[in-house]
Amino acid sequence: MNAMREISYRDAMREAIREALERDPRVFLMGEDVGRYGGTYAVSKGLLEQFGPERVRDTPLSELAFVGAGIGAALGGMRPIVEVMTVNFSLLALDQIVNTAATLRHMSGGQFGVPLVIRMATGAGRQLAAQHSHSLEGWYAHVPGIRVLAPATVEDARGMLWPAIEDPDPVVLFEHAQLYNTKGELPAAPREDIEHASVRRAGGDVSLIAWGGSLPKALEAADALASRGISAEVIDLRVLRPLDAETFLASVRKTHRAVVIDEGWKSGSLSAELAARIMEHAFYDLDAPVARVCSAEVPIPYARHLEEAALPQVPQIVGAVMQLMGTSA
Amino acid sequence: MNAMREISYRDAMREAIREALERDPRVFLMGEDVGRYGGTYAVSKGLLEQFGPERVRDTPLSELAFVGAGIGAALGGMRPIVEVMTVNFSLLALDQIVNTAATLRHMSGGQFGVPLVIRMATGAGRQLAAQHSHSLEGWYAHVPGIRVLAPATVEDARGMLWPAIEDPDPVVLFEHAQLYNTKGELPAAPREDIEHASVRRAGGDVSLIAWGGSLPKALEAADALASRGISAEVIDLRVLRPLDAETFLASVRKTHRAVVIDEGWKSGSLSAELAARIMEHAFYDLDAPVARVCSAEVPIPYARHLEEAALPQVPQIVGAVMQLMGTSA
Amino acid sequence: MIAAPPSGPVPYAREFALGLLADMLRIRRLEERCAQLYGEMKIRGFLHLYIGEEAVAAGAMRALAPEDSVVATYREHGHALLRGVSMNAILAEMYGRREGCSRGRGGSMHLFDASTRFFGGHAIVGAGLPLAVGLALASRMLGEGRVTACFFGEGAIAEGAFHESMNLAALWKLPVAFFCENNLYAMGTALARSESQTDLCVKAAAFGMPAMRADGMDVVAAHEAAKRAVAKVREGAGPVFVEFQTYRFRAHSMFDPELYRDKAEVQRWKARGPIHTFSARLKAQGMLTEEQFAEIDRQAMEEVRRAVEFAEAGTPEPVADLLLDVCARR
Amino acid sequence: MIAAPPSGPVPYAREFALGLLADMLRIRRLEERCAQLYGEMKIRGFLHLYIGEEAVAAGAMRALAPEDSVVATYREHGHALLRGVSMNAILAEMYGRREGCSRGRGGSMHLFDASTRFFGGHAIVGAGLPLAVGLALASRMLGEGRVTACFFGEGAIAEGAFHESMNLAALWKLPVAFFCENNLYAMGTALARSESQTDLCVKAAAFGMPAMRADGMDVVAAHEAAKRAVAKVREGAGPVFVEFQTYRFRAHSMFDPELYRDKAEVQRWKARGPIHTFSARLKAQGMLTEEQFAEIDRQAMEEVRRAVEFAEAGTPEPVADLLLDVCARR
């Protein structure tokens, strides 16, 4: 049996890191303020006390070098977990991730691998404005040689880290900042899968495809739609690279309609790839074009009402579905 | 009348830079080895001698700082042209471009603008392997607040720079390294348009959508198709952000079929956005799903035959079209 | 070891001296109110208070000329205010109102004002430095003779942006005054745990750049250092680096539990507080009476009261204008 | 001002001394052939020759132990060869053959070899440094006592990656030997036009890191400096920086018209060439005869001849395997 207990996303992630540190001496956590400060989002609180400064390692403000050092440490036989405070700052380290971590195995003819996990917060919704609110998961999902994960539930927050650490290649793990305080039921033996998307709610009329911070919105929209007699299936993508196309294609082949919810700016976001994939592989199953609900193409503004207007919201998802169903919202 | 003369893409770009330097004293060129070395691709050869080291400014290897300095100089009243040797290295400066240049106007409530032009070489095809062969135009095309250009002809190499400099916002201009040696006819008064896509060849059966280094391949494919009795229309996207959807949608509405050619890795490339846009706005005009011919999802290998296999090639474009037409290639 | 509180005679005319005091009090009272307003959820997002560090901005701003340029960080309320941005516009910005100095789009971390050449308000640590280098380059190429003052924390020194920018400025002899506010911590990371070389002036000197150190709790020392630095930069000999040794009395941001430093340390630094030590010196010199202090303080609080009124009365930017100013209006 | 050619007695046993000579000749002859093969289009892409700088790799590699780690740049043929990667595998790599040390996927800029802990072959200037820091961190955490030798050009010093990596290594006292090959130019950019402080040891010292300088045209000086540095790093006291002053006799790459330096300067440096000056010293000491030199040279050329044969006979990676090793095989 698999007894449940309630836990927050933040605590689930901390438990996952703690377990990894206990389970494998090669694992260590490195990043800005992960130690004495307790982690910007308090995820690593208490770990320094338990594991000491060698394995819970505070770094200077040097994203390029400490991410690169994580790559080097992985090459050298360690299993680093590198925390980049938020995806916005990861741009400073992108060269090391794209040009080095993602290329090394292929470029070396298979001789060297980089078993590294990079964790970062992502997303908007807390009025942090234009330099702290990006959703760039789609960029990472474009890069061959890395795996990209977006745990959206406490079970995935708890269960995806260990298999990510065991992955012989670089894994980038995105934690939507709005999820940390969410609570959920955690099974005693959480699922450890970093290959597949999940059907979070079954339905027959339309497929809502979401991940990370957008999943709760998709589920809320599904509720609202149910009250209007529309049965929405909700797919949690979970793995942004490589894409588990089978799962969302099967859903679309069944429902014949799809709406992708993506907090990234619409043009060139991951939602476009999903729409294109669906068209390529399920064109003749579609009753209507795949719809996308994404962020407005604007640097996220500070003012609350403007930020809300810039981000995907439940009413837009519902509206997009109603339009697909040929009924106006 | 508009007399023609033959010129190389490289020389056309140099003429455009020279004209800009002559026309506006606020314009200057800054980057690694643009001066004494003559430019990595010899684009700026001779300009140092003509304009001196203040206006043709060699920089240290400091992508983040000299791109940021370009942003600051633009804020300060200059009209800088910053050259980043290749798009791969631009990852080191991406923070300044995405978090600062693209956000400043909106974040400051419209008070400050960044009239900056960033030029960079892009693309593969010269056996430069996994750290010198990226095509990341699609990433830049994702960012609100910047304009992204991809001149593919000598006329555009000559004509797009000046309007880019006059643009009050940041413009990123991509020059595919394979184009520098190409020659073409340059009109005495080149078109100065940075808003629209162009129909490079009219046709009725299928729309081939390409840009930059892929345009010559699309045109070659159109010839091959013509010999098979298939009339392909070739669209040169030219402007990657904001997209000129009207032009390519009009073409698809006419031909009912489209193939997008993109040297980026397929998953999450700009080709996905084009496919999604076409589906969103011309779904019921499509006789078949939009096809994509992109690079294989692999860090570009050095060996010639592997590199060729990794990149979009004419036979694949032809094959994709034949499949859309329901005939095997 | 923490130095003795700032002391000794204040070498300024009374009016100027009281001006410095008023500057510091205006920041202090504004930010104390901001902290309350954050609790009332009138201000949201990140809020980084400058309380304890006021002497640096007060001393430095009065060393600059109107034509100069200023670049700052997300901890910039004081810099914006003393540069001349109205308290009304600053507070309205934190309220997210269109009357804010960034139309409510920037918030606390992104204050901007073209009229005072206040170039922000940057929340990527180190990102302001390349910008300052570019502003200085423009000034040099346009022959304008402006000095660009770039404020940043000691945490930024570990970033590549610092290294690359210092080198460019020194190599090209650009008119930049690099004002480093060393408050000993970058969030929870003490300087000694982020720099192999904790003498910041030694680091600056490695770029061949003149470097000086000043007590950032002493507005006199801060102003004298800034004056010397700005004068030197204006001469055209190239950039200058100044380390202001200061301390943040409050948490890094409103989310910071302050696990990384003990209360005693904070208390010792508060004993060096820039406002009470400075007013004590002024009183000792007979430049200031308790009544006069109370009056200056009352004016500061009155200005804050009016700013809150202004912000409360502010209007939200219409949602219809969400996309306005992403690109230039045509 | 260019120093006098290296001279004076060679303080080594004959066998070791001739080994150093052979090392340099092997690099020289291999790369001379590479230049020809590039002309014949057998080698493509970018080709960066080390000719003139051989004394640095020769001196440094013999200071390392087999368990140590090596990180290099795109100008790394010599480093790979002297670290023990076979000339066959190196040349086959430049031919793009599967017998190449990177299966033909890396080419000249990306030589890798796990068996000799040769971690490449990196073509983003400065990108090798963070990697080296990480390798050293792993060695320390695993208690392996390895030294990581990181080779890079002086051009990399302007990059933020240098600054951040030097600080991390010094802050954490990691076993890294930073070997800077100062050949005075970064492509066409002379050091004085890229660094405000051209004394590179001063820059390193600003991180509190021991720094030394050596004549990179003198294999004895290079070896002695590397030996001292590696010994110090092995003691566990932290990283060491060594500047090897050297010069590139050939163009930056095969595309470089060399507009930025005059022939006379190149000639003056050639007078300090590492091979002829070293063999002259050996002859003066009676350690080497012209015949013996010719024999060593003949062996080097023979090795090159066989390597060309090997590369020519190499097989192309099947196109079907294009996607192999993008991710780990399962």
Ligand SMILES: Cc1ncc(C[n+]2csc(CCOP(=O)(O)OP(=O)(O)O)c2C)c(N)n1
């Ligand atoms: C590139 C980057 N990394 C991390 C952060 C998160 N962060 C915000 S402020 C800060 C501390 C900066 O310290 P310091 O530069 O000393 O300035 P202070 O806050 O002390 O004034 C950090 C780590 C950021 N904003 N940007």
Ligand SMILES: Cc1ncc(C[n+]2csc(CCOP(=O)(O)OP(=O)(O)O)c2C)c(N)n1
């Ligand atoms: C980040 C980055 N910027 C620019 C380049 C282009 N580039 C390749 S080598 C080189 C010069 C490097 O000079 P140095 O570090 O002194 O090494 P050297 O070539 O002299 O051995 C440049 C600018 C690059 N490869 N990477």
Ligand SMILES: [Mg+2]
């Ligand atoms: Mg600080």
Ligand SMILES: [Mg+2]
């Ligand atoms: Mg060099």
